Amino acid sequence: MSNETGGTMSTNDPDHGGDGVALQEGDLPARFENPGIPEHQHRMADTDPKAAKRAERQVAFLFVLSMVGTLVMIVGYFAVKMDHDLGFIDYLNRLELSNKLLGIGMAISLLGIGVGAVHWAKTLMPDEERIDYRHLQRGSDEVRAEAVDMLATGVEESGFARRPLIRNTLIGAMALFPLPGLILFRDTGPLPGKYLATTFWKAGDRLMLDPEGGPIKASDMVLGSVAHVLPEGIEEAEHPLNEKAKAAVLLIRLEEDLLAPESLPGAHGGIVAYSKICTHMGCPVALYEQRTHHLLCPCHQSTFDLTQNCKVIFGPAKRALPQLAITVDDEGYLVAAAPFSEPTGPSYWERS
Template sequence: MSTNRPSGDLTPATGGAPVADVPDRFEDPGLPHHPERMADRDPKAAKRAERQVVTLLLVSILASIGGIVGFLFIPVGTTLLDVRLSTIALGVGLGLGMLGIGLAAVHWSKTLMSNTEYVEQRKPAASSPEVREEAVAKLEIGVAESGIARRPVLKGALVGAAALAPLPFVVPLVGELSPSWDTRKFRHTAWGDVPEGTGGRLPDGTLGRRLATDPDNRLIRAADVTNGSAFQVIPHGISDQEHYLEEKAKAVVFMTRIDPSELNISPERRDWSYDGIIAYSKVCTHVGCPVALYEQQTHHLLCPCHQSTFDLANEAKVVFGPANRALPQLPITVDTEGYLVARSDFHETVGPSFWERERMDENR
């Protein structure tokens, strides 16, 4: 509240009475009476409030540790439930860690920090050395009034909670984005393997991994794919493999059929499609989100995360958005029984572009 006191005058406000008259306008009503809190009158109440704040901070500490432990030690198996348990543990730990600090800060300010209100004259916008010195002095007053210097247990709990709360968010990022993280796993997918019972024989006698619908693992005949139809495709029998979810995440494919006259195909890819049936990786080359929104009329495939748009009629090249390379294409054909099969693995690394650049650097 602004008053007519000299600039820089900072004194406790008096309750009730007007501070000064403002000519030709109205009287400043001043501040209402500010009652004392129980913690101001009773040292036992203040100690009890301190214990409550410490308890909230300990909850934050335990939650942060629990989130990290859950992320590191809950095994990620082959079912979605295993993934959810690890993710829930991390999310709950992060949420409770931040919530504990927030509640502790609110309770601390309401019960333990100074209960005195101050008023001062507004100052010019430009600050001078004197103003900066005054600001530092006020900060020192605030630190003193918070009572943290004479409450070492409270100070230790606050430091511990603040240090641990961000870890459930930081630990996964450090583990996955560090230079030592092995990105070579993205250079090979399940399409390059043909376990027994999952392949179809090509006319030249070789075997290729059969295409199957996700999630029911149903084989797909070329005759079942009509113009404009859309399929989410996985390697046949992939659910029986070790690390099923990881392998599926890399190998998942979007497949559709476009009139061959509308396809712009380079000579080296003439045999990568079959009668207009094309298949491309669903892993966006921007940051790895699953591309899934298909515009049948334009043949555009959109990523819902950052709106990268790929033209399937033009070898899935980028026509809009932050992605800077086309989606990798899966070479496909039909086997001797009429089922769609993969001729080989992807010829490019699936996923975000920085992985591909790393591969190119290594090759050089």
């Protein structure tokens, strides 16, 4: 339609010359011509069988290169030994070599698959432009059958079925590519088995002050006092840091009549011992509010009530802190009466 200043406007309204119809003044044309799709330019591989064969070999070479990169990564991972008895400089040199082999191998593996797929699509797969008009989202059975036929045609035109060299090398590259990930994840450590469910504590172990060391007597624990303790002999464990991460315990004394009935069998004269490892994410629960008898985790504010057998009263933790049953030996020193009756720390997949 015309605007106030003259001239013309085109519209898609079918009642006013739709589909590009221009309502004009004077001798302007009634319709703009559709320029159509540009003439298709054939590639060398479309007209020259030798060029197509050469492109096929190039794609296969890239997929084989990807397989070589994957193998370099795997071999480099196992060939470079990271023994801890090496000198510090030698250890760093080996670590650098290992990282370079892993990085270069993964880069070649990814690059081979990616560039090979792009080169395949640009040189061998059909590149003609086609027009498909919009239709209802859910087509008829005939349209759906036609779509299946189009997919089958696409597979045929891609050459996946009739180019076994490309197909087989692609399958080989894709089959090898996940292996480094599986190896790396599997080699993060042995499966835990019962290791997470047990601690260094056993019946008769003296409670040793942490970090100063030395045993502690029940008479040393005055009302309201708090001590951080570990089991005797933990420094001689095969992996002392790992054991400390599970066995750390808070020792606290409060009025015995405040204790919940279920915590009394494991207490001694108002002295109770609970795991220091938060049952949410494993942070150290080290903040004690003497007036409220609450233990607070500083990481995510999970709060445990000592008077309710360390039940969770606030925060994301879902389980109470496990209690370590304690007693005294013949010399009056506090000792563990038994190991923890349940795993300490956060939940994990094998926990029952």
